[in-house]
Amino acid sequence: MMIRSLLVSLLLGVATASAGPVVTPGSKTLPLPGEAFQLNGHDAFVILPPDAKEGIPWVWYAPTLRGLPAKSEVWMFERFLAKGIAIAGVDVGESFGSPKGTELYTAFYNHLVKKRQFRKKPCLLARSRGGLMLYSWAVQHPQSVGGVAGIYPVCNIASYPGLGRAAGAYGLTAEQLKEELTKHNPIDRLKPLAKAGVPVFHIHGDSDKVVPLEANSAELAKRYRKFGGPVEIEVVKGQGHNMWEGWFRSQKLTDFAIARALGQPLESDKAAVRLPKPIAHWKLDDEGDVARDSAGTHHGKIVGAERAPGKVGKSLEFVRKEGDHVEIPYAEDFALSTFTVSAWVHLSREPTFSGILGTRHGGDHTFDMKVNAAKVHGDIGDGRSWIETAVNFYADDTGTNGEGGDLAVKRWYHIVYVIDSARQECRLYLDADLKKRIAFKGKPVLMTPANTMHFGHSSGTEFMDGMIDEVKIWNQALTSEQVQTEMTAAADTRDSK
Template sequence: MRFLPILLLSGLFTFAQVASAQTKDLPRPGEVFQVDGRTAFVIEPLAVARRDGPLPWVWYAPTLRGLPSRAETWMFDRFLAAGIAIAGIDVGESYGSPDGTKHYQELYEHLTTKRGYASRPVLLARSRGGLMLYNWAVEHPSCVAGVAGIYPVCDLASYPGLGKAAPAYGMSAKELRTNLSTHNPINRLAPLAKARVPIFHIHGDRDGTVPLEANSGALGARYTALGGPAEISVIEGRGHDMWSGWFQSEELTDFAVRHALTGAQGSSESPEELSKPPATDKPVKVYILSGQSNMVGIGQVSGGSTRWGKQIIEPVVSVYAGPYSAEADYDSMTPTATKKLPVYGGVEPTSFPGGGTQVVRGFIELADDGVFEFNPGYSDSTYNVMEVAGVEVYRREPGQEAARTGFQFKEGERHPFKITFLTEAANGLGWLWRTDLPGTLSTVVKTNGKFPHLLDAEGRWAVRDDVWYKGLVTATANQWLSVGCGATANSIGPELQFGHVLGEHHDEPVIIIKTSQGNRSLGWDFLPPDSARFTYEGRTYAGSGDKIPSWTPDDPGKEVDWYAGLQYDQCFEAVHEVLDNFAVHFPQYEEQGYEIAGFAWWQGHKDGNAAHASRYEFNLVRLIQSLRAEFDAANAPFVIGTIGFGGWEMAGPHLTVANAQLAVSGETGKYPEFAGNVLTVEIRDFWKDASISPRNQGFHYNGNAETYLMVGDVLGRGMLKLLENQ
């Protein structure tokens, strides 16, 4: 990828369409309605994702028949998770004409006056949507928070050409040429630039339909010359196509999220109050979640701290006479003693000379790029001031809390540091951590501004007081739902966002019981009761209770200290113990009682061998039937998440498993008993590469917290869809 001095986004399809449809298929559930005689749509975030105040939104164009399409799903999911709605209106092939922008204004007024939408949306223009949105935007610059574009059309002469565009303007081609400065977006940018509306486009350098230089390139150059902020990201080797990278651009979605949220600030509209107190006159809703390690939860919350040691280079401690004084300039004073320190950091305190004010100087070099914070010292020695390259990064005075400032490091760069101890206590212990590690929950929520409902008003991790989490076997937190209900206190699983979605939906309190264990297969460990043996390529595989995993006539195999279905028994016997003693575990809900509201299953990596993969669909059907019978919940909603390792590049037995998971969904019609009560949700869109994740561990989705949040979100939304069928 290469960059021009500017950036923006929009998009276009190359087939003609008209606006008249009364219905519209949307990539996510939404509402289709009429405004000014035209078909409009909105897709709104769940109440749990909303912030107080006006609803931020992204205005998508073009909204012709078939648009927006499934290609936008990844992008739309991120908007919804950030509490941002998506809206649009079909104005036909208006090419940005006044007739089209009139309908745009009607939609804007409808959304902002009748639905509580913010007064300044982000405009997302795809292809010829650029003509439509830009011509509305230049006439209403104070109503625009930003413009994003995916290969957007910016110049009528470039596309569709004056001859084809002229009829939409009620003119001949000659007349349109004469009046081009009045109607062509690229000639009308001054009001947007004056308002300093930010622009971001992505555009391919081989776009033959909407050429880069005549559209995004020219717009970017003119806009920056007018003093407006614009950036054009040029994608090398790409044309006007359906490449997934257009619609899964982190830069684009981050731009849109950031400016849509900013655009909602200061708007005067007040949305309907959405929160509801928990009902006490209905049974508590119990959801049972299960699976292997990714259901346990490996989404990383923060980077975690590391003891420093080898990062500290050539440390020297100097001792200055007298106690510490804020007025003293220790750099210009002569020390009474100086000592080179052979070791600084690690697990044992370093011996210091003592006898005055002690100042350590040296160099620090880190192996990674990023913003780091520091905790120099331990116990009383934490009272000190630390500087890196002359920048104060840490200060803690006696009786006060520590104040920290992050410092940007580049891999291999060496910076001078100085630590001035404010008391007699001093040693070489210290910790450091990266605050912008990609893909951690802290970065996703606190830095990138996504999933804002996960923070409370003080910026701490929010705690729901209407959803109780109880983990069994592993991930055994027992608390109101919040961060830290994954494999460790520094991890999350799908339960976090799932719980927010369902907690917001129900009037009643919600209990999430998660019973899960890592490194377990459905074909052996979780094998449902009464499962028969099966044969694959001449080898027989265990049925329920067998202690030999597989055998042939020539190879009888060996018994192991385990049996087929043991993990099923352990996990769900633990659930029975809790429910059989409900009043003991949940005395606050004793009078209300409970009902099994649904099941969620996310598992499949361990079945990535050919034999178990071939049997996965059969076993999954048996699992659904067994759990419903086990808990006397005959048609309780059952949601399944596909596996998503490697995203859409998945192949081999794991692809067989994913296809099996999709096959059991009630929507396929293959299992009539599952119609309307079993749903498989696709999660391959949420795969994140290790380069933008906390770790390189593909079988754990690289520890990317956003992946786990999105999985929880679609599992929760899938559950809502099934609940609507009841």
């Protein structure tokens, strides 16, 4: 009799498992009209747009612990709904990205896709600890993710909640979790997601003490880029881990989630396609003593510098003590007050005001950019006086990729200066990562008729020891997305030794 009962129980268990998750009515309070239900005994919800039809795009929100989502999210949610996008989530408790939580997420995903005709690629929207939950699922299912948006998301178990607190959710001791951390930690498992090309966008405060920027979003961005994944982190100055309204009313985050849920190109994708043609482009590949401008007729004279392996093709190698440089004469289309200058730079020794580009030759108070110990430095002027002489980013201006102005020798860096007179600001980039915004007042000028432009020499004795490649000038202020596109356009990414 006992054997028969056991057999019946097993058969019923198989039948229940094959039938999928158990879905029953729920009572979760939602901030907008929607349906609350329970999935395998866990609170879940969907908030549908008007006239929802088969193939519903959706945003998957986490965490959805008791009381979440709340009124704070209404502004975002209303904009999703207006675009025909549903919002959904399931409460996996304090699972901290453990298998128990990801298994429930898989059941929830399958239920929505197979039973409710939701699309197969939602945009994941992770706030705080929701990062552990959603990223742990996403790295296992990269082909089922349209994008990942984050509001100060946890990406690193060691950072939050810490190994001691998280271990129980994994059925491990803290020591065991430490030994197996790379198997479970989202930040150590990003490669499949990056290789699938899943776009990521986070907003994160630089004063967050609960989920520190450096150990979470910034570290994720650094690793994600290493694997070739598209990622952008917007750092909010002075904000911590809080319910500040700006987190939930970020137009950029909302637009990102909408685009990824709908499977539409991001604004950054469009900007990449619309990268404008520079007014001058010196590839520095040609033999001889002429630096040819492939975008126009601004050809220059090479003084002393020799050809060397470059970031793309060949470069010019400059020796400081020899006074090596390139001279470019003035042209009317260089009389710019808004412009962008970019160059690839490879230092051969520790820098001491190593000039990249300067127009202060024959006159002064115009423009230069150079590298010094622990900073990348620039000056802008109006041709008569200086407007700003500390257009710098320093060693501690690490942005989102962890690298500041203290440049290492024998590796290539992409340096971009954007002088935006309309906004009265300079934007400084290192390897497409925005390091500094510097406000100014006035009307800067790139060159005046009295000036000559030099590469490898900014002014006075400020000559370069190292290589320079792919120097470009635009007559407009490039956006962050365009700077990213410009950097990735470099076909040869091998560091010269």
